[in-house]
Amino acid sequence: MIEGIIIKGIGGLYYVDTDRGVFECKARGLFRKEKIKPLVGDNVLIDLNDIDNTGYIMEIKSRNTELIRPPVANVNQSIIVFSLKNPKPNLWLLDRFLILSEKEKLNAIIVFNKIDLISDDVLKYILKIYENTGYKIIKTSTKSKEGINDLKEILKDNISVFAGPSGVGKSSLLNEIEPDLKLQTGDISAKTKRGKHTTRSSSLLELSFGGFVVDTPGFSSLDLSFIKEENLEIFFPEINEESLYCKFNDCKHNKEPGCNVKKSVKEGKISKERYENYLSFLSEIKKSRRY
Template sequence: MNSGIIVKGIGGFYYVDTGDKIFECRARGKFRKEKVTPLVGDRVKITIQGAKGQGVIEEIEERETELIRPPVANVNHAVIVFAAQKPEPNISLLNRFLILAETQEIDITICFNKVDLIQNQELSTLVDVYENIGYQVIGTSTKQSIGLKDLSEKLMDKITVFAGPSGVGKSSLLNAIQPNLRLQTGEVSSKIDRGKHTTRHVELLQLDFGGWVLDTPGFSSLSLDFINEEELQYFFKEFNRFIGACRFNGCRHLSEPDCAIKTALKEKQIDQSRYESYTQLIDEILQTRRY
């Protein structure tokens, strides 16, 4: 059997890169019976059948990580891309992406793209919130070649998922880093201030300088209803040093008295927009449970 990695999956076919060649493969029926769906990023073993050299996926190695959206396996780094302007960053959605990445315990880099469109002071305000939490933040511009070298260094020898809404420039960034990728890009719609969906499927792309990247379809909403209300607080990194200092053991940091999180919020040790994202998510989780 040959070993390889699934780089693309379309219509029940999986494209497996063995290092020498990419084989079009089907998955064995046993995976359907076991309710296991092969994912882009899976390390697999295949057999080659027939004169055309088509393959069959025989085994899927144990996954190190598994993301729900986008559905990918074995990613160890996430670059969460939002535009500094056009479209204006949706901070609530950015926080959701961060929580999703935190659930998988993978390295995270926040990328604010199109920084040529805003003033330095505006960028500093955005960056400071997340750097103070402990996230790595990079400002980039493909038009002015800002931050591209720093971003490339973050990608080296990792399997990285590029995630974020449509129109923020994910594909443009990847094209700027490695032009031979030739990813399709699209302009932001002037009517709705959102990007056109130019990336149609999840695909793993190899980088010349070492590592892999996943260009993924953009989306404007993200459900985290698989997280329960007790767990959620642990995925807000800045909460961690205050958890356990509340008056009540089961404190949800909403209306309870003597809450260490709310005290930290008043003292500006926790950013208001982050706390609002937390309460919004708690409310959504509780609403989901009711139904």
């Protein structure tokens, strides 16, 4: 048997990258009986058929991480891409992506793309919102090439999931970093100013300088039902830090007196936009608990 990593799966067939090349494989029937589905990113052992050069996946090694949407295993970090114009950034959605990364214990990197389309003042305004969150931020443009080398360094020797709405330039960035990928890119709908989906399924793309990336379909929403009200602050690092100095241990940072988080918002330590998204998510979670 030889070891490899699943780089793509279509219709019950899995393509496994090994030191001897890429092989088309089927999964053992035992996995189906045990309700185990091989995932892109799985490290596996395969048994090869020398006659037709196909194989069977015999063993799936233990997963370090497992994402449900997109379905991919063993990711080290999430590259969350949002454009600053065309389409405009939806920070409410960006914060939901960050929450999912926190939940999956992924190292999240925020990429603000298409910076060549906005003024310096607008860029400074957006960056200030996230300056105290602790997340690494990379500013990129495929036109001016700014930030491309920084992003390349972040991707090197990691397994990274690219996530973000359609039309923000995920595929264009990947093509700039690794031209041989030749990924299809989509135009922005003139009517809706939203991106057209270009990526139809998840696949693991090998980078020539080391590492893999998963180019995924764009998402429109993320479910927060897994969060309890009292735990929401954990997913906002800057709010969680300031909450240590609230008057009450169970402070929800909404209407409670002696709330250090609200004080920090007034003082500018926590951005008003992030705090308002926190309150929006808190309300959403409360409503979901009623049903």
